[in-house]
Amino acid sequence: MEANWEPKILAFLCNWCSYAGADLAGTSRIQYPTNIRVIRVPCSGRINPLFILKALQSGIDGVLVSGCHPGDCHYISGNYIGRRKSATLKRFLEYLGIEEGRVQFSWVSAAEGGKFSQVVNEVTQGIKRLGPSRRFGKRSDEFRVQSSE
């Protein structure tokens, strides 16, 4: 592992709760690691597991999926559907041999700026412990131009 390696973490945040939670963390000046890149989705139920796999394949070291607490979904039941997808995907990835913790899940409401920062901290620490994703990701050197330079 390179000495100054920092993980790249992709977060899929639902528009109504977790994204607002992240926003609150920001406006409240709560600090959290900068390893995270956010993609805002309408609902945690919108997250196609394909997105998560594609992220890992593209060289992302960890993925966080976050939505509204059970019962709080803006679309009534989207997060319940998402929960089932997450449960099966998580088990499937671990079964394949992808390290536990590469993909993590959380509930963060719009009022939980503090929790958001705490979740991001935990996720980042966890991914740092795992090290760079080497099992599945596409190696960037596959795309190096073989020039004589």
Add this chain to the structure above:
Amino acid sequence: MKLRLDKKDLKSFLQSLIDQYDLYAPVQLTEGVSVYKKIDRPGEVSLTLLNPQKPLKEIFFPQSEVMFDFEKVGKRNQVTSTEEVKKERVILGARPCDIQAISILDEIFLGKDYTDVYFLQKRKLTTIIGFSCNHPLSTCFCSSTGGSPFFREGADLFFIDLEEAFLVELLTEKGMAFQKNRFFKEADPKDISLAKEIEEKASTKGDASVPIERIEKRLNLMMESPFWDRVHEKCMGCRICTYLCPTCHCFDIVDEALNNRGHRVRNWDSCLSSLYSQETSGHNPRPSGRERTRQRLMHKFNYFPKNFGRVACVGCGRCILYCPVNFDIRQAIELTSPKGIKKEKAEVN
């Protein structure tokens, strides 16, 4: 020129090839599944299966081949050719049908109107050591397509398995370069007569009954035949038969890129896939299995003969062996012949 290679020397012979050339030979990936691969150690070579699953064409025309690399710098494009193949190659263990198929690919990639550089550089640096088929399978029908279990054309050297040893025939200039090979001994007359015996026995086994003669003419009249309405029905539309076919050569050209870097890649493609002919507008000239199966068979037995004077099938039998639904090309060919049509009718009534 006929020589002899004792089996006990095979390992050392392979090692000498590895030292001097890039050696390619069948390698078993898992029990019963093998492919042609570059060999690092003699022990990797596996000659138990008659034909590996993936055909020899892969060595000259890989399933996925980078044509060039590129990088975008601002508005400028920087393009770099892939490195040229420089080291001489030897292919060992190719069977007559696979070798014959390479001469079909020659027509395509080294034809009069166009030379494919990627194919050419590998082709001209390669020496092919063919292996006789002493025990052809029941699915082999090379004898119907102009070959035979001992068909030597296209091979530079030809090995005939005599149990204890190989009889080695040097057939071309490239083959003659091996004349002085330290593992080759002079062949005994006994070896030669034994080889002849084996050859005669094997050639009775190659199925010569598939009616390929005049198939081009028959198919000329069959473009809109109801034959196509039925023959395709069981085809599921996978690409096994086309990818594993030693003569199928259709390809797709795509760009693979990450950020500003990438390469243009040539991948095998298959006429049995619906996207193969689908146009961007959504129009598909071959909208169903009927047209796609027709394309596959017509290309092999009508269009290709029209353009090159020979059928694009060498009778290796892979498409028959590996089809998940037992689509048998021999049966399809037979159904185009008067005899086959009669037989089909007889079975109905």
Add this chain to the structure above:
Amino acid sequence: MVVKKAYVETTDRMLRTLELGFLNEEDGRNFDFIPGQFCELSILGKGEAPFGIASSPTENGSLKFTINKAGVVTTALHHIEEGAEIGIRGPLGNGYPIDLFEGKNILVIGGGFAFTTLRSLIVYLLHPQNRSKVKNITVIYGARMPGLLLYREELLEWDKRHDLKIIVTVDWGDKDWKGKVGLVPNVLEEVAPSSENTCAVICGPPIMIKFTFPKLMALRFPNERIFTSLEKRMKCGFGKCGRCNIGHLYVCKDGPVFSYAQLGKLPRDY
């Protein structure tokens, strides 16, 4: 090639014309083609796609392509900026049978954005060096709406010329449209050009071709003198990759221009 100029042609913004210059002047001088031929344009990272050349060989120094936004490559070509570099392979295909046109009247029938290579042909024939080689030129060009006509300025210019007859028609006019309103096949019937010593070149959407062809038959055009340019999905451009064949011929290599007599002998696989 470098994009010298790029502009949107139609009001629906689906058609954009690119004028491409050569990075190397000598390449430009050596690039010789026949109207009706096509090139593969490529944007690295997106891929390659075939386009008919819309400029004429008589317009030196640059090439023109009009691109319909449909897939990945064409969308990228719609977004490309002036000054950017793109790749080109060509010229590919056979082109219109210019030699055969000599001494004959030419009837050009075009519909929609298939007019690109027809523009190439018309500009080529109108060039002073070539104009005397053919007799009368008649052009019938239709689009769905006035806003969807290609090369509008040139159409106006051609209309003023006396050495060609041009009829531009639209399916639906608007309040500013003073030209003809009507479908191409009907306009053809109305104009009724003589088939004597005339070659017809027809290019357009399948539905237009389907209805125009019988009208040409009625005007007694022989199949050998009706030409059309076909489109199929293509990749390599020289008859190797397999997908564009019609029977044993390849649209990219043996076409894209075929006469109706040729097509009659081929399977309907397009």
Add this chain to the structure above:
Amino acid sequence: MIQQKIREKAKELLSKKEVDLVIGFVKGTLPLRTTPRFIRNPEKTDRLIWNPFCENNLATYLHKFRQFKVGLVVKGCDARSITALFLEKRFKPNQLFLMGVPCQRMVDRRKVEKAVPGEILHAHEQEDLIIVEGDDFEKALKRDDFLYPSCQACTHRNPINVDVLLGDPVEEFPLTEIHPEVKEFEKKSPEERWNFFEKESGRCIRCYACREVCPMCYCAECFVDSSNPKWIERGLSPSDLQFYHMVRAYHQTGRCTGCGACERACPMEIRLTYLTQKLNQDVKELFAFEAGIDPDTPPPLSAFEIEDRQEFIK
């Protein structure tokens, strides 16, 4: 005899014009093989056969015949596929006539081929034996030792939700515990598991046979074929092959009926069912759902319970 019953029923259906065509199995051109056949003429129904080599899942063909009334010969797993497809509204009610056949389980032809010294030229079934003959050998193999892995673990051999059951029901062997193969695999370390997956998927030639033969794979545009967005490259890079196999399997969550057609179709003999069986097991454990059994319960990933497990969510 089951074969006779299939022929009679097929003939009856076609003669009475209750269906437009019958899809069943006829003799194949190779030993240990049968081939699907589409029969429209009642006189031709005597070609239909039934034996332990009728391995194809004929439900897949139904996507080709959505405009027709089809009579179909189905095993336990095939029938489950159809129930699962009904749930996804792929067919109109009464469009199908299912001729269910209690399944003796199918023989793994490759396993048989590997157990004999030469090429098999003839094969037939004799009670619980498979007799195979070649040029210079004849061997009797115990049928139950040569079953497909998916058949070994089958818990629904008697087709359910069918229009007619031809033959007497067979004894079911319900798995009391979790799937044996999955259980074995789970014992390995993550690294071993990943290496196995890497090795298996690395043989893939992207012929997509596993997708095409699967009755549940009917998306109008598969994610591998989509060019915009482009999810995956078309080449053979290991990561793309892994991506394909992950998504192909995962998309079957709660839909796979464990027929094993994908694995049987693979020309490179890639192990595939250990992936889908794991998903099936998880779905059973988490949501108490088995695909293709109950025609009224919606597929698990389109439904939810408030009480679903969520201990893994922070």
